[in-house]
Amino acid sequence: MNNYVIITDSSCDLPDSLVRELELTVLPLAFIMDGKTYRNWPDNREMSPDEFYNKEREGLMATTNAVNVEEAAQAIRTVLERGKDALVLAFSSGLSSTCGAFQIAAQELGEQYPERRVFVVDTLCASLGQGMLVYQAAKLRQAGKSIEEVRDWTEANKLRQCHWFTVNDLFFLKKGGRVSAATAVVGTMLQIKPVLHVDDEGHLINVAKARGRKASLTALVDKVGELADDPAAQTMFISNSDCLEDAQFVADEVKRRYGVEEIIINSIGPVIGAHTGPGCVALFFMGKHR
Numbered sequence: 001m002n003n004y005v006i007i008t009d010s011s012c013d014l015p016d017s018l019v020r021e022l023e024l025t026v027l028p029l030a031f032i033m034d035g036k037t038y039r040n041w042p043d044n045r046e047m048s049p050d051e052f053y054n055k056e057r058e059g060l061m062a063t064t065n066a067v068n069v070e071e072a073a074q075a076i077r078t079v080l081e082r083g084k085d086a087l088v089l090a091f092s093s094g095l096s097s098t099c100g101a102f103q104i105a106a107q108e109l110g111e112q113y114p115e116r117r118v119f120v121v122d123t124l125c126a127s128l129g130q131g132m133l134v135y136q137a138a139k140l141r142q143a144g145k146s147i148e149e150v151r152d153w154t155e156a157n158k159l160r161q162c163h164w165f166t167v168n169d170l171f172f173l174k175k176g177g178r179v180s181a182a183t184a185v186v187g188t189m190l191q192i193k194p195v196l197h198v199d200d201e202g203h204l205i206n207v208a209k210a211r212g213r214k215a216s217l218t219a220l221v222d223k224v225g226e227l228a229d230d231p232a233a234q235t236m237f238i239s240n241s242d243c244l245e246d247a248q249f250v251a252d253e254v255k256r257r258y259g260v261e262e263i264i265i266n267s268i269g270p271v272i273g274a275h276t277g278p279g280c281v282a283l284f285f286m287g288k289h290r
Contacts, residue, residue: 004085004117004147006138007075009067009098011091012131013239015266016042022138027075029091029098029271030065037065040271049267053242053278062274066097073105076118080109085117087147089134089154092124094202099123119151121158124202127272128237128264129163129284135235135264162287163198164223166216168243168279195219200290217246220283221253224260227287232259237284241268246281254283 007025008014019026019042028039033055038046056062079086088106090099099122106118123130133154140150193216195208210216224231236254240247244265251263268280 002141002144002146003083004087004141005079005082006134006141006150007079007086007088008130008134009091010040010042010269011096011098011126011271012089012134013127013266013269013272014042014131014134015264016044018135018264022135022142024134024138025075025079027067027071029067031062031270031274032065033062033270034060038270040269044269047270049242049269049273052270052273056273056278062270064271064274067101069101069104069108072098072101073109076102076105076109080113080116080118085147086119087137087151088118088120089123089130089137090120091130092126092198092202093122094124094198095126095204117147119147121151121154122202123154123158123161124198124200125158125161126163126198126202126204127268127282127284128239128266129161129198129282131239131266132235132237132284132286133158133161135237157286159200159290160229160286160288162223162227162285162290163282164195164220164284165197165276165280165282166193166195166210166220167276168193168213169277171277197290213246214249217250217281218253220250220281221257223283224254224258224285227289228258228285229288231285232261234260234286235262235264236260238263238265239268239272239280239282239284240265241273241276241280242278243281246279250281250283 010028028041093099
């Protein structure tokens, strides 16, 4: 029943220890900085988040590349050649063409390996929101659920994965076209911090503003009270781009206010961090809806 492997990509931002514990296959996405291409491995073997964010603070900018079809096919093929089926949980199609590459590769490999099953789920998630869905799927796999059962569960529950985050520097959102140049200038002068989420189509949406850093972090915590489904029973996730103290503040407040016991905190990797910059804190939990 469990003769299958869960494949995802490194935009999931899961800690390497969990990747190994859950026996996941993680395809590293690429980023380019200072003219050199790096891979964003879960164990940070090519560049650590600390080094990456220090370089961003020094003024170096990064760009990212989606997975191409051949890279996606190779990741899946490696699993199929081991005599196992593959369940791919891919980065949101609303933010990247990575999922599309996996879908094309899966179709081609399905013809080459007719005895094997390959399913691709567009998670419509990002960072540890994607990681949370992968984590939940892997736990179901460990509990003995079949590949079809896990696929169906992820499809049925992915739009309950709430993504709420804020950034400390509007420059990176401006660079990515998420806020206008005027908004970035005025917001920086007035210490206005955006509160954003990922919507049902997997797009990044600016939904609110907070005055000052602490207010924006508290706004993330407030969303748990508004949207979470039985928060005390959940494992929640928090990612951060080189601002662990702020992430810990959010974790402590979520535990204090809602009785949450388990929260997994990890760094935002360079692929997502290229678009958020340093100072991003993101909170992920299961809600009635996004």
